[in-house]
Amino acid sequence: MRIANAQVLTIFLLTLLSVSQANGQYSQSNSPGAVAASRVVPLTIKIVLLGFSNTDLNSSYLTSGINSIPVKYQQVLQGPINTGVMFNFTYQYVYERPNSTLVQSFVQYLNSIVKEQDTSPGQPPPGFANPALNNTGTRVNLVQNYFYDANKVENWLASNQTLFGTVPVPGYTLFIANLNATTVPSLSYQEYQAYNTKCPAICVSGVTARPHYYNRTSTDPDLSLNLTRHYMTGWGGTGRIYYTDLSAGTSYWTNELPIQVAAGARGVNLSTGYGRIWAAEFVNDYIFGAVYNLFSADQLYPVTYAQSYKFQLFVFDNRTGPEKAKGPKISTTLNTTKVQRELAGLLPFAKVTVTAKFSDVASYPQLAAVVANATTKVKDPALSIPIVDARLVWNWLSTYGQGHITQFINVTHTNSEYDIPGFLFAFQGNYTFAFTFKENIAFSERPGSIGGVALGDMILVNQSESTLTAGNNTSYNEPGKGIGFTRVATHELGHMMGLNHPFIYDQTEDFTNSVMAYYPDSNTYSQFDKDTVLRGINDELLIIAQDALAATGNSLINAGSISAARLQAEASGSLFSPGLVFGLIGLAVGVAIGVLVGFFFFKKRKTTAAVGYNLCPTCQQPVRWDPVQMKWYCDRCQKPV
Numbered sequence: 001m002r003i004a005n006a007q008v009l010t011i012f013l014l015t016l017l018s019v020s021q022a023n024g025q026y027s028q029s030n031s032p033g034a035v036a037a038s039r040v041v042p043l044t045i046k047i048v049l050l051g052f053s054n055t056d057l058n059s060s061y062l063t064s065g066i067n068s069i070p071v072k073y074q075q076v077l078q079g080p081i082n083t084g085v086m087f088n089f090t091y092q093y094v095y096e097r098p099n100s101t102l103v104q105s106f107v108q109y110l111n112s113i114v115k116e117q118d119t120s121p122g123q124p125p126p127g128f129a130n131p132a133l134n135n136t137g138t139r140v141n142l143v144q145n146y147f148y149d150a151n152k153v154e155n156w157l158a159s160n161q162t163l164f165g166t167v168p169v170p171g172y173t174l175f176i177a178n179l180n181a182t183t184v185p186s187l188s189y190q191e192y193q194a195y196n197t198k199c200p201a202i203c204v205s206g207v208t209a210r211p212h213y214y215n216r217t218s219t220d221p222d223l224s225l226n227l228t229r230h231y232m233t234g235w236g237g238t239g240r241i242y243y244t245d246l247s248a249g250t251s252y253w254t255n256e257l258p259i260q261v262a263a264g265a266r267g268v269n270l271s272t273g274y275g276r277i278w279a280a281e282f283v284n285d286y287i288f289g290a291v292y293n294l295f296s297a298d299q300l301y302p303v304t305y306a307q308s309y310k311f312q313l314f315v316f317d318n319r320t321g322p323e324k325a326k327g328p329k330i331s332t333t334l335n336t337t338k339v340q341r342e343l344a345g346l347l348p349f350a351k352v353t354v355t356a357k358f359s360d361v362a363s364y365p366q367l368a369a370v371v372a373n374a375t376t377k378v379k380d381p382a383l384s385i386p387i388v389d390a391r392l393v394w395n396w397l398s399t400y401g402q403g404h405i406t407q408f409i410n411v412t413h414t415n416s417e418y419d420i421p422g423f424l425f426a427f428q429g430n431y432t433f434a435f436t437f438k439e440n441i442a443f444s445e446r447p448g449s450i451g452g453v454a455l456g457d458m459i460l461v462n463q464s465e466s467t468l469t470a471g472n473n474t475s476y477n478e479p480g481k482g483i484g485f486t487r488v489a490t491h492e493l494g495h496m497m498g499l500n501h502p503f504i505y506d507q508t509e510d511f512t513n514s515v516m517a518y519y520p521d522s523n524t525y526s527q528f529d530k531d532t533v534l535r536g537i538n539d540e541l542l543i544i545a546q547d548a549l550a551a552t553g554n555s556l557i558n559a560g561s562i563s564a565a566r567l568q569a570e571a572s573g574s575l576f577s578p579g580l581v582f583g584l585i586g587l588a589v590g591v592a593i594g595v596l597v598g599f600f601f602f603k604k605r606k607t608t609a610a611v612g613y614n615l616c617p618t619c620q621q622p623v624r625w626d627p628v629q630m631k632w633y634c635d636r637c638q639k640p641v
Contacts (some may be wrong), residue, residue: 044171051178057279067284098181131252139194141206150214150235187211189264218521222484237513237526289506303498303536306418333484387434430466454495
């Protein structure tokens with residue numbers, strides 16, 4: 001391959017990797033502990049207000065710098081530091097009145113797919129109930145729930161997106177709806193009051209509540225249990241759009257009131273001057289959640305570049321003999337093909353392999369003894385189920401502790417190969433992993449049980465026999481079906497790649513089509529997840545290039561090095577080859593020989609686990625994140641900082 005052709009393909013790779021299309025600006029800071037190199041990434045956020053006119057809220061107040069946050073520094077939460085990236089937001093606003101043609105068309109579509117399912121307060125499990133409106137002894141004696149298929153709604157919005165104006169590139173579209181003034185049934189403040197009014201011994205006149213929601217059904221990819229998720233008030237993530245309905249709910253998952261109910265509960269008259277200010281603040285809070293959680297997400301761990309990622313999973317069966325005989329077989333509880341497909345979509349620039357080894361825990365007597373010792377009589381106070389002390393198992397495996405992980409894998413962390421190990425356990429009965437004090441993942445109460453955890457050097461995942469056979473429970477009534485490891489393993493491996501939950505700043509965005517979310521039980525990474533990783537890799541490479549240019553002198557380039565670089569570039573046979581990624585570095589530096597400098601820099605620099613963005617307080621050189629030590633490390637001083 002000629003160098004010129006390599007540079008053309010490099011430009012294509014640069015465009016593919018960057019949501020911002022490489023329109024970044026750069027700045028340098030030499031202050032102690034500051035970001036070593038920074039990149040300003042412009043993003044356009046288009047906000048389509050469905051069912052709002054520009055007089056329904058104070059539009060000038062909505063667009064002020066107080067409400068519409070102009071910039072955000074991207075953080076690495078396991079640090080915490082920032083990545084060297086500052087997002088620079090441009091907001092566009094589109095108002096569509098309740099009686100506009102587009103809103104009426106949308107409402108007509110919703111009415112064509114609606115499904116009503118009534119519930120009576122006080123319905124015990126396994127009967128169908130609305131948990132947010134299930135208390136007895138109130139004036140509400142019937143709840144007419146109206147459900148709209150979340151995927152169909154997202155597809156309609158995506159198909160009609162251009163009708164609302166130009167699609168922002170680079171950027172995202174946020175649809176915010178208020179359908180209270182349309183024919184879509186919505187919970188009223190009067191119905192909410194009735195639900196919160198206790199009856200005497202007998203209610204003379206009953207009230208019917210009429211909330212609406214967005215729903216979906218997810219099927220476990222291993223053991224085929226169907227999981228219905230009825231009570232969502234928003235949805236998105238298949239593409240670069242997100243939809244939230246301020247008039248939907250109330251949902252037990254977020255406990256957020258619809259705008260028409262919230263205004264009444266707070267004594268706000270929306271037709272007054274302050275009412276329009278309050279409405280602008282209410283809308284802005286939802287904008288903030290989508291922007292911070294989805295469109296410019298922070299990283300949990302630093303997004304780390306490698307040419308090849310190897311995810312090696314070890315599955316241990318710790319169930320009793322009768323439980324194993326009853327099934328399911330341990331080999332059916334994890335689908336490595338599906339895990340690999342999702343990770344390959346998240347990391348399209350690299351080679352991705354996922355392997356699994358299934359074993360009886362008794363085959364490893366030392367590990368079996370540790371698990372037995374960690375199996376306690378302590379119960380999770382929220383779920384009243386017994387726990388396995390996860391910290392004891394981690395201590396036995398981790399190099400921070402006893403280091404027995406080497407019995408299973410010798411972990412490599414370089415720019416060429418990045419290994420991520422996972423240890424998955426099928427526990428007996430209804431036992432589950434838990435941390436007994438800190439690092440409580442799922443619940444605020446101690447000990448706090450978890451389905452899985454990403455620990456920086458590995459993931460720990462568990463399912464109990466009761467979860468693997470959950471379909472036999474009357475709550476599901478799907479005999480022979482259950483929940484396997486694939487979804488939770490994909491979730492925890494996403495954390496290891498740097499992804500956060502999509503709801504850390506606002507619970508609403510848990511209604512996202514992402515395996516990183518909790519409520520919807522999705523099996524895929526969202527477009528927001530993919531953008532976070534690809535943009536992170538792109539920013540990492542560009543910041544490296546900037547540092548390389550500052551540190552590279554003319555003496556670095558010699559005939560032998562150029563020859564070796566040319567051979568490497570010409571040997572590159574595919575778009576995502578190492579040679580072309582080296583070319584990305586060279587192109588970002590902006591020097592004449594492009595691919596060659598990028599290649600040479602990568603060959604000369606030390607092999608590290610990740611690229612650092614902060615400066616060492618001692619020598620003022622960039623530090624890097626070491627995922628094994630889970631600390632920032634200075635190669636010059638040869639110590640963590």
